Amino acid sequence: MRWFRLHLRSRRVPLAVSSAAAIVALAWVLSLVYTESTTINARTASLTIMLAVVAFGTTLSGADDALDHTASVNWPLRRAGHLLLATAAITALLSLSTLTDARYEPFALVLRNTAGLLGLTALGAAVVGAALSWIAPLTWTLIAVLPFLGPSTDVRVQVASWLTQPAGTTAATACATVLAVTGLLAYALRGGPLRPATETAPDR
Structure with a gap:
């Protein structure tokens, strides 16, 4: 498990969790x-999840891009595991609120938004870097979260505002699933783009 601890430290995961x-x-x-509501509204929950996801977005690359692409390590499996663990960590943090008087719920909405936003962040990391x-x-x-976007029967609105749609909205769930997958x-499969050596070299 030493490699696992080193991986977490090199990706600044403890800082992201904190x-x-x-x-x-x-x-x-x-x-x-x-x-006075016992349920934290979807807009607040979505903003909170987004900020937590952004914190984990910084862990999607290490200090050495070349090392992250070496053939001697099964990076696709590690990267997939990293994302799944991030999803579990954020969902677990949000789920702790169910023990209190103000809760992030329903769970289906929390999981949908976390998975979708992490997938969107991972896609960004693969295209433009972490x-x-x-x-x-x-x-x-x-x-x-714009005020004029909310629960709607219009599929276009449901996709545009999938984060704030009620749990079980088919278009919102499909959009989040596509983003996550x-x-x-x-x-x-790709990881992040290789940065110039001058950007990754340690400061002197």
Whole structure:
């Protein structure tokens, strides 16, 4: 298990977990203090999940791009496992709220949004690199939480605002699933783009 601990440290996973936990806790406290509802609304939950996902987005690349593409390591399996563990970690952090008076629920919505946003982030990491992988999830989330977008029977609206659609909305679930699967496959098989050596060389 030593390689696993080294992998987590090299990807700054402990810092990402701490940041995500702080974000989830802060949103929970604000909801507990300023609202009387026992369920944290979909817009707040979506923004919280997006910020937690962005924190984990920084872990999708290491300090050495060449090492992340070496043939001596089964990187596709490791990358896929990394994403699945990130999904489990964020979902677990959010699920802890079910023990309190302000909750991120239903679970289906939490899982859908976490998987979809992580897939979108992973797709960004595969295309433009982990450092810029936050752009797509941030942009789509800000669009989805716009006041005039909400539960709708229009499929186009359901796709555009899939994050805030009720759990069980077919178009929203399909959109999240496509993003999750596409991002997983793209990141697992390709990893991130190789950066110039000058960008990855240690400072002196």
